[in-house]
Amino acid sequence: MSAPRNTFLPRFAIxxxxxxxxxxxxxxxxxxxxxxxxxxxxxxxxxxxxxNVTNGFIGLFSLxxxxxxxxxxxxxxxxxxxxxRKAALLPDLPAFLAAQEWSFLPALIAGGSVxxxxxxxxxxxxxxxxxxxxAVATLGLIFIVQSFAVNLRGVTxxxxxxxxxxxxxxxxxxxxxxxxxxxxxxxxxxxSLGRTMLAIRENxxxxxxxxxxxxxxxxxxxxxxxxxxxxxxxxxxxxxxLISPSSFSFILAFExxxxxxxxxxxxxxxxxxxxxxxxxxxxxLRPVEEAANLFGASQMIVAFVVLVVxxxxxxxxxxxxxxxxxxxxxxxxxxxxxx
Amino acid sequence: MGGTAILTVSDLSKRFGGVRxxxxxxxxxxxxxxxxxxxPNGSGKTTAFNLITGVxxxxxxxxxxxxTRVDGNPxxxxxxxxxxxxxxxxxxxxxLPVIDNVMVGLHMRHGTxxxxxxxxxxxxxxxxxxxxxxxxxxLEMLGLAARAEQIVGSLPYGDQRKVEFARALATxxxxxxxxxxxxxxxxxxxxxxxxxxxxxxRELKITTLLVEHDMxxxxxxxxxxxxxxxxxxxxxxxxxxxxxDPSVIEAYLGRRRKDGHAAA
Ligand SMILES: Nc1ncnc2c1ncn2[C@@H]1O[C@H](COP(=O)(O)OP(=O)(O)OP(=O)(O)O)[C@@H](O)[C@H]1O
Ligand SMILES: [Mg+2]
Numbered sequence: 221m222s223a224p225r226n227t228f229l230p231r232f233a234i235x236x237x238x239x240x241x242x243x244x245x246x247x248x249x250x251x252x253x254x255x256x257x258x259x260x261x262x263x264x265x266x267x268x269x270x271x272n273v274t275n276g277f278i279g280l281f282s283l284x285x286x287x288x289x290x291x292x293x294x295x296x297x298x299x300x301x302x303x304x305r306k307a308a309l310l311p312d313l314p315a316f317l318a319a320q321e322w323s324f325l326p327a328l329i330a331g332g333s334v335x336x337x338x339x340x341x342x343x344x345x346x347x348x349x350x351x352x353x354x355a356v357a358t359l360g361l362i363f364i365v366q367s368f369a370v371n372l373r374g375v376t377x378x379x380x381x382x383x384x385x386x387x388x389x390x391x392x393x394x395x396x397x398x399x400x401x402x403x404x405x406x407x408x409x410x411x412s413l414g415r416t417m418l419a420i421r422e423n424x425x426x427x428x429x430x431x432x433x434x435x436x437x438x439x440x441x442x443x444x445x446x447x448x449x450x451x452x453x454x455x456x457x458x459x460x461x462l463i464s465p466s467s468f469s470f471i472l473a474f475e476x477x478x479x480x481x482x483x484x485x486x487x488x489x490x491x492x493x494x495x496x497x498x499x500x501x502x503x504x505l506r507p508v509e510e511a512a513n514l515f516g517a518s519q520m521i522v523a524f525v526v527l528v529v530x531x532x533x534x535x536x537x538x539x540x541x542x543x544x545x546x547x548x549x550x551x552x553x554x555x556x557x558x559x
Numbered sequence: 560m561g562g563t564a565i566l567t568v569s570d571l572s573k574r575f576g577g578v579r580x581x582x583x584x585x586x587x588x589x590x591x592x593x594x595x596x597x598x599p600n601g602s603g604k605t606t607a608f609n610l611i612t613g614v615x616x617x618x619x620x621x622x623x624x625x626x627t628r629v630d631g632n633p634x635x636x637x638x639x640x641x642x643x644x645x646x647x648x649x650x651x652x653x654x655l656p657v658i659d660n661v662m663v664g665l666h667m668r669h670g671t672x673x674x675x676x677x678x679x680x681x682x683x684x685x686x687x688x689x690x691x692x693x694x695x696x697x698l699e700m701l702g703l704a705a706r707a708e709q710i711v712g713s714l715p716y717g718d719q720r721k722v723e724f725a726r727a728l729a730t731x732x733x734x735x736x737x738x739x740x741x742x743x744x745x746x747x748x749x750x751x752x753x754x755x756x757x758x759x760x761r762e763l764k765i766t767t768l769l770v771e772h773d774m775x776x777x778x779x780x781x782x783x784x785x786x787x788x789x790x791x792x793x794x795x796x797x798x799x800x801x802x803x804d805p806s807v808i809e810a811y812l813g814r815r816r817k818d819g820h821a822a823a
Binding site: 404408413423 | 612614633634635638639643644646650651652653654655659660662663664665666667668669670671672673676677679683686687690726729730
């Protein structure tokens with residue numbers, strides 16, 4: 221927790237503006253393929269930072285993100301598809317849904333909200349579990365949501381999925397929600413409320429004897445993570461223009477968990493950095509894998525890196541700390557000013 | 560000091576499988592007093608604390624705190640009602656700075672909810688400043704202000720116990736339960752902390768129940784002692800009476816080197 225709270229806002233504003241300039245530059249100059257890669261990086265940032273609220277701040281090992289992405293993705297997609305197309309694609313859709321034609325932002329937020337609602341409902345029984353049991357239960361949630369998606373054919377078109385979704389996601393949307401996610405999670409972590417989350421992670425019994433409502437905080441973190449994952453799901457499906465029950469699998473859950481674990485359980489900076497590095501690495505290694513016919517090599521490398529990090533730094537690269545990257549990046553400018 | 564009871568424990572029992580950790584214990588703690596709860600190892604003192612604060616549910620018996628039944632309450636409810644405690648086996652938030660440990664205790668009474676926090680409303684900023692101010696105040700009371708920003712897990716043992724004490728004060732309790740706050744301290748530190756406990760009890764007017772093995776210290780600072788042995792009440796009264804009580808002497812001499820350890 222090196223960057224004190226009162227310097228966060230100006231730094232965040234500077235970083236956000238620099239980021240916006242970079243986004244504008246990228247948007248104007250890069251080809252769609254590269255742009256989509258950057259958007260996936262952004263989505264990974266949203267996913268890693270939001271999973272960090274449960275897995276890092278409060279110390280609940282959840283693998284549930286893909287389930288919430290699926291929920292958020294379907295909800296956003298169904299709300300956004302124009303009624304004419306819905307009539308063809310989903311003839312059995314209940315009338316009140318068939319008539320909806322939402323614009324993108326409210327549809328994304330609705331997706332996030334329904335995902336949050338699911339988290340709220342399953343949270344009460346599931347969050348009683350700890351450690352491996354919770355991991356398995358949230359893994360189960362992914363399969364449950366998937367089987368709902370397969371079987372609720374009237375709403376989801378079953379295993380076929382919904383294809384030809386409008387290509388609404390662009391770099392600006394992804395960037396906006398990256399900022400929102402980082403801002404909310406940072407404010408939370410560096411607040412009295414967030415401190416009670418860290419306290420629960422460190423010693424649950426002591427926290428509850430100090431009046432911390434442990435169950436309520438657990439639910440809050442789970443619901444917040446689910447909301448952001450639901451939004452990421454909505455963004456994702458309108459980037460790839462497709463959603464099916466298998467769009468977001470448990471493999472994705474492991475990828476996000478790896479980002480959180482590597483970055484440091486509780487470190488937002490760590491989650492962002494590792495999300496970027498891992499996404500770039502996978503992209504760079506893909507052509508190599510294809511050329512050398514070594515499919516899966518990047519997963520093996522990632523697995524190896526995870527092992528090394530966990531053995532040498534069990535709390536991830538940064539633990540709960542937030543190294544001051546903006547200050548570090550600005551240092552050369554400061555020096556030249558002083559000279 | 561008034562004679563009204565702030566805490567009444569009646570016929571309290573707790574079994575762990577075959578072990579009767581507590582067996583029909585009854586006592587009262589009066590408003591404003593500094594009382595000691597003593598007894599040989601394994602006699603059920605920590606278990607009594609765990610039942611009173613709600614960490615465990617009693618097998619039988621009742622606990623009344625400031626006029627309401629609290630047996631079976633969860634710990635956070637009892638904390639809100641005004642109980643606070645330290646732990647015999649230190650339970651700090653190890654990876655957090657000293658001051659953050661104390662600030663967690665202040666959240667219950669001075670913190671804000673989710674929306675003011677993430678929207679960074681003025682009320683949240685004021686509450687954060689207030690929490691920090693009060694936390695520093697508690698640290699100063701225990702002479703820990705200089706260590707405020709250190710990670711608590713890196714502090715020497717004695718200081719960690721003091722952080723537990725400061726953190727317990729942070730909930731602004733009306734009843735403070737201290738479970739062997741001097742364990743592992745040398746005689747000098749023990750005497751110092753004894754004086755601190757006495758001073759804070761006087762200044763803050765918090766009713767205090769102290770579990771302590773150092774007889775010299777307990778006898779020196781407590782106004783009244785409650786003695787338990789093997790899960791049962793043995794005696795209660797002024798230190799001088801207790802010191803002279805044959806059953807107490809018998810219990811201590813008879814079981815001097817036996818150990819029964821399990822604590823929260
Ligand atoms: N959680 C538990 N599970 C099983 N047995 C327990 C538990 N807690 C305490 N006991 C048992 O209950 C009895 C009383 O233990 P307790 O810790 O309350 O004693 P104590 O008076 O605090 O002792 P000490 O002075 O050593 O701290 C002991 O026999 C102990 O082994
Ligand atoms: Mg004990």
